[in-house]
Amino acid sequence: MAKISIDDMAGFCKKKGFIFPNSEIYGGMAGFFDYGHLGSELKKNIKDSWWKYHVQDREDVIGIDGTIITHPKVWVASGHVESFLDIMLECTKCGEKIRADTFIEEKLKIAADGIKADAINSLIDDNNLVCPKCSSDFKKAEDFNLMFEIQVGPKKDSESMAYLRPETAQLMFTDFKLVYDSARAKLPFGIAQMGRAFRNEISPRNFLFRCREFEQMEIEYFIHPDKVQECPYIKEMLDYEFLVYSASMQDNKKPAGMMKLKDALKNKIIKTKWHAYWLSVEHKWFCDLGVNPKNLRIRQHLKEEKSHYALDTWDLEYNFPFGWKELQGMANRTDFDLRQHIKHSKKDLSIFDQETNKKVIPYVVAEPSLGVDRSFLVFMFDAYTTRKDEKGNEVVVLKLNPKIAPVKVGVFPLVNKLEEKAREVFDLLKKEFTCIFDRSGSIGRRYARADESGIPYCVTIDFDTLNDKQVTIRDRDTAKQKRVKIEELIGELKKLI
Ligand code: GAP
Secondary structure: OOOOHHHHHHHHHHHHHHHHEEHHHHHHOOOOOOOOOHHHHHHHHHHHHHHHHHHOOOOOOEEOOOOOOOOOHHHHHHOHHHOOOOEEEEOOOOOEEEEEHHHHHHHHHHOOOOOOOOHHHHHHHHOOOOOOOOOEEEEEEEOOOOOOOEOOOOOOOHEEEEEEEEOOOOHHHHHHHHHHHHHHOOHHHHHHEEEEEEOOOOOOOOOOHEEEEEEEEEEEEEEOOOOOOOOOOOOOOOEEEEEEHHHHHHHOOOOEEEHHHHHHHHHOOOOHHHHHHHHHHHHHHHHHHHOOHHHHEEEEEEOOOOOOOOOEEEEEEEEEEEEEEEEEEEEEEEEEHHHHHHHHHHHOOEEEEEHHHHHHHHOOEEEEEEEHHHHHHHHHHEEEEEEOOOOOOOEEEEEEOOOOOOOOEEEEOHHHHHHHHHHHOOOOOOOOEEEEEEOOOHHHHHHHHHHOOOOOOOOEEHHHHHHHHHEEEEEOOOEEEEEEEEEHHHHHHHHHH
16 A cells, blocks of 8 residues: 555645646646656656667567547447446535545445446435435436547538547557558557546546546557467466456455466456456556565456446456555457447458458457546556665655656755766766756755655765766665766666666
């Protein structure tokens, strides 16, 4: 479990320049956040790492970058216009509007995801639930579509109406044939995309966890519909171990348990090899970047939670200070989306299978769908630690993995007289790494500031440097120091980072 509350994390992020509330000088906008000087670098590093691991380092995943606004029929075909809904409760007196399922979960301590409006109304009546703001009664619960509507072009009529995309995913289906042909793809393969998504959340809350504007990193992984168990990569991951919380464990009130992938498959807890493979790959990406595996688990959706199109869905969850919550969704979407787009566009999106000489509509066996902002929060929570300084005060050490740390190296002259030499070292290093130069305050204060910003290595120039041409490298996590020749500094830091 994370060591600080979500509100304290929001305060820390604001103070250090990671995240600011959007348009704060005008009172702010709920659900919108700006990334500051450290936050924008960390976010970029997270996205770059994701793209490298999922697209550039793989032969079988192809990247695209589509638009935020697209033909409105895309969202009719995908089902979003009809069913991308949350249920809303509105107070009869003060007009307060709240999201019904989270309200019910908090008040009655029951799972309410996917619950319908009628059931919500009965629970409200049976338990005499009232508006949390003014204690008046609610109107009948009603559906609320989360898509932002916009007008495209100068006319303001129904024909110019469009939507800001609520997910990046659909363009991987609408562009499927173009990607398949132009990239000369062969099944199995994935299409990946990252970018902004917008949801008019009824009650945005928990800082970056639920925003109205956020970013996603998604893959649609297409396979031959008859080859759901033929995953050529599964061998690499069979001994991978993670915390598993299946639907049956949840139904039988059993705790989640550590399990190897091969056992989850043998015991049919995860149904397909492909789904199992992608779950482990996604879990591993977080662990490789320093997240403690004890804070991650994979949880299967219960029957009532599953979307209408999904054959099986698992979430990668993180142990946030407000409980285990979804970090990444991973649905087996079958051929639902391609079939929907075939039906609505009347275009042939099937491909020719040379083995059987037949046309096939590929299956999406897994859709790893991850929020950038939620990932950012996870890396921040997992890195957040404290230590006592020499005066006994508690100071923060943000132990971000060097690969994603926003600044890799801090360069400090021990005293201001040494600034010229220190600047020489800084100029040398900044060609290779994101660096900062800090000359103000005692060296202890500067180390503390660097620790709070997650800078993994600090390089200090002292009087001996002028003679022996060596500097001191200090490690953020151990506070250990070592002397290194300036001519070997870049190589040494590259090894460490
Ligand atoms: N294409 C499937 C899809 O969009 P989702 O479970 O609705 O699935 C995927 O969203 C991920 O996007 C979530 O696991 C979460 O990380 C992120 N996400 C969704 N809504 C969000 C919100 N309002 N604020 C921040 N991140 C969000």
